[in-house]
Amino acid sequence: MKLHIALGAAMIVAAAAPAYADQGDLLVRGRAILVAPTEKSGTVQPSFPGAHVAVDNSIAPELDFTYMLTNRIGAELILGTTKHHVSGRDGLDSLGRIAGTWVLPPTLTLQYHFAPLAKVRPYAGVGFNYTFFYNDKASDALNNAIGKTAVRLKDSAGYAVQAGLDFDLTPRIFANIDVKYIDIDTTARLTTGNAVNRVRVSLDPIVVGVGIGTRF
Template identity: 40%
Template sequence: MVSSTIVRAIITATALVAPCAAEAENLMTAQGAAPAAPADAGQSPWQMRLRALGVITNDSGGVDGLPGSDLSFSNTLIPEFDLSYFFSNNISLELILGTTYAKVHGGGSISALDEVGETWLLPPTLILQYHLTDLGSFRPYVGAGVNYTMFYNQSGKSARSLDVKNSFGVALQAGFDYMIDDHWGVNVDAKKIFLRPDFDANVGGANVHGKAKLDPWLIGAGLTYRF
């Protein structure tokens, strides 16, 4: 699967970068250059990031009462903004903001519907993170939190109407920052959101109900700025 391939690549990259980062830190110290300051060394507790984000959905779901029905959803590339507050050197809370859209296609026994409709998503996500801070400029982290996705600007295509319900989800996260100096860094990040909203639609005059199993991977890279 595409998502598992991306995750393996990120894990491999992390494993390769960590010893290189540590060696670079040692070399800088040996040459008299000051390494990047620890996250709590006189810095503001606030941090922000701007990423380019790939939204890769799980193609699954269906219409109640229609055996063999399936759904698929379009993948997108969007900008994402997040804001973090550090309670300590290791613990932070991150709010992630962005918006995207998904085209919904019928599959399986309802594949003749082709594009059922389209909806926009606003999925603010709050994640509690743990950061490793003993690797110099290389700062990996993991996190877990909650997502609430709001669906708006919904429209039907082969369906006369489409109404996807707002829904809570669980979010898991792993990534790293590589700090260039005390304020600027680069970031690579992967999140998995378990999101399975209910929906209503009107198809050919008949009202139907079902569940969309979106469960998206959010794979991003961008810039970090620590105030």
């Protein structure tokens, strides 16, 4: 009888145990993310000195991995890619969308977990980002307006800061909310025949993610 009571108590304790990570553990999360650029655009030089551009938001899935160096310090790598459209402003408004691009911004952050043994575990991090732009294309509207145009966006390196929260759903599964600010600066080059126009853009997106994670 005492053995049954002891086993039952152990099972209750195990079921109530938080999904916290210890040193050497790997946390894997799947998130849905909103990437919202807070862009600042230069002018389109030299042909459109009064014109600017704007970049739209994008929603996409994301996968991230956090390796716990200690029970408080973790290193997180995020992997995801989003598609964005570039629109004309201030003299290029009538064209609407002028280009599109895919963005791949692998980001590595070093995190501090404030309450590693709690069921609700906030963390903050700072790190490095390198952004690749690929499959850059001019829109039909731009091609029709100024001629066949090749678009190329320069890759970017910058910093990233984040804050987030894990909270337990089961002993191994937890929900996650995460917010990042990523420093991304690029120069778009538009080549139309022998003419080349350039515009500098600071994208600097805020990335909001919500998802589910597990511990290995």
